[in-house]
Amino acid sequence: MTATTLVPSAPVASSQISRGLVRALCDVAVLTGRNLVHIAREPLRLSDVTIQPVLFTLLFVYVFGSGVVLPHGGSYTDYAIAGLLAINLTTSAIGTAVGLSDDLGSGVIDRFRTLPMWRPAVLVGRSLSDLLTAAICAAFVAATGLVIGWRPEAGVASAMGGFGLFLLFSYALSWGCACLGMISESAESAQGLGLVILFPLAIVSDALVPTQHMPTVLRVIADWNPVSAVTAACRGLFANPNPSATIHAWPMQHAVLASLLWSVALLAIFAPLATHLYRRRTTD
Amino acid sequence: MTSTLMIEAHGLTKRFGSTVALDGLDLEVPGGAILGVLGPNGAGKTTAVRILTTLSLPDSGSARVAGYDVVREAAAVRGNIGVTAQDATLDGVLTGRQNLVMIGRLSGLRRADARARAIDLLERFDLADAADRVLKGYSGGMRRRLDLAAGLVTRPSVLFLDEPTTGLDPTSRVRMWGVIRELVADGVTLLLTTQTLDEPTSSPTGSWSSITAG
Structure with missing residues (x-):
């Protein structure tokens, strides 16, 4: 028979807490690794962070770029890359919803639930493997940009800061998408729901066109859209043309701070919500 | 007992x-x-x-x-406890070995122990030859045996x-x-x-x- 021995002393208690933390991190690492094996086995799953960013970058730069005149001049290609990071990273966050929805439909979650593991590791592991795919996505956009003439005028550290802001935002957004995955009946509906929410979020922003000439309502929405804040901050850090810098809305005047606040706020809301929805979804 | x-x-x-x-x-x-x-x-x-x-x-x-x-x-x-559910609850994209090692790790076994245990169980259930094949390619009987092995990882x-x-x-x-x-x-x-x-x-x-x- 198993018997638990209780040793009522504080050092034991704290070592148990740290052992619990190590176990939790270990569970997260195991599940992140599992998701990466999935990616390695089915590389076509990565098309939305490899082929799509290349395609979007070329299409938007050459189609939109031929018609958009920036308010204060500058090259559309230089302007567009930060926006394309926004469009691609925002829409590829849907992958989190789809991946979780797939898992929930497959029965593997039931197996995990009978194991003495840290339960939220399923969500955290997913968010980390999706952060890696977001980094791949960003690299493809940047590489395509460099090929067609995009040049960040800022130093390397500043430019890396721009990518960092985007990855943080993408990470926060993937927790929001985790919530969508939890309320969707299937991977297909998760994909559909994700697109309906994230596509407008990505488009009604300063990502592809300056907001100056949008109708008033759209302009206000766009100027306060978190996607705009991250894009404007990134343009600033890349030292690329950033027409939003002359807009008086607070997030456009403090784009870096605004994008950090948005990311932290999204995480603070959606990480606990996703955990709650996961518990609810997996309890019957 | x-x-x-x-x-x-x-x-x-x-x-x-x-x-x-x-x-x-x-x-x-x-x-x-x-x-x-x-x-x-x-x-x-x-x-x-x-x-x-x-x-x-x-x-x-x-x-x-x-x-x-x-x-x-x-x-x-x-x-x-160990559980073998009626529905398949293993990861179809992983190999048999990867599934058992993952379950061992999530149950708190160290990496080396989880690997050794996986090898033991694969041999015991006559799955050693299929250890590194992706689960999707397993027959129904093989899947069932792996399901049972999965329930035994932690003894x-x-x-x-x-x-x-x-x-x-x-x-x-x-x-x-x-x-x-x-x-x-x-x-x-x-x-x-x-x-x-x-x-x-x-x-x-x-x-x-x-x-x-x-």
Whole structure:
């Protein structure tokens, strides 16, 4: 028979807490690794962070770029890359919803639930493997940009800061998408729901066109859209043309701070919500 | 073994909407014993197993597994049980070995121990040759055996097998009963469900309890 021995002393208690933390991190690492094996086995799953960013970058730069005149001049290609990071990273966050929805439909979650593991590791592991795919996505956009003439005028550290802001935002957004995955009946509906929410979020922003000439309502929405804040901050850090810098809305005047606040706020809301929805979804 | 009860349930009830899936189930399984739960489809066998393995919460009644309450001490229960569910619950994209190592790691085994345990189990279940094949390519019988191996990774003291022979061909069935007999000989407490006692000669001896539609 198993018997638990209780040793009522504080050092034991704290070592148990740290052992619990190590176990939790270990569970997260195991599940992140599992998701990466999935990616390695089915590389076509990565098309939305490899082929799509290349395609979007070329299409938007050459189609939109031929018609958009920036308010204060500058090259559309230089302007567009930060926006394309926004469009691609925002829409590829849907992958989190789809991946979780797939898992929930497959029965593997039931197996995990009978194991003495840290339960939220399923969500955290997913968010980390999706952060890696977001980094791949960003690299493809940047590489395509460099090929067609995009040049960040800022130093390397500043430019890396721009990518960092985007990855943080993408990470926060993937927790929001985790919530969508939890309320969707299937991977297909998760994909559909994700697109309906994230596509407008990505488009009604300063990502592809300056907001100056949008109708008033759209302009206000766009100027306060978190996607705009991250894009404007990134343009600033890349030292690329950033027409939003002359807009008086607070997030456009403090784009870096605004994008950090948005990311932290999204995480603070959606990480606990996703955990709650996961518990609810997996309890019957 | 002691005569301590390893599985006990009192008045377990579970409803899904207006459907009563389980209506006051009582069970007592002493350590090292085997209990077969017999009943037709929809009788609540899977619901009972899901409650006892902490996957489902009972509407009323209580249950203890390995001495722990399945609701209040669910984590401790999970540390003591192995489960082979009726539906496939392994990762179809991973190989057999990767599945077992993952389960070992998530159960708290160190990497080297999880790997060694996976090799042991793959050999024991005659899956060594298929160890590095992706699970999607396994036959039904192989999948079932891997499912059972997955339930044994942590050398649990209590094992739940939900319809372990369903969907298997006669040869695989005989083989599965052989494995089950070995487990019982090792002293594992076992609860298994089946629709029919179709292999009475090869089924292990133990107590059988029937469960009828709620």
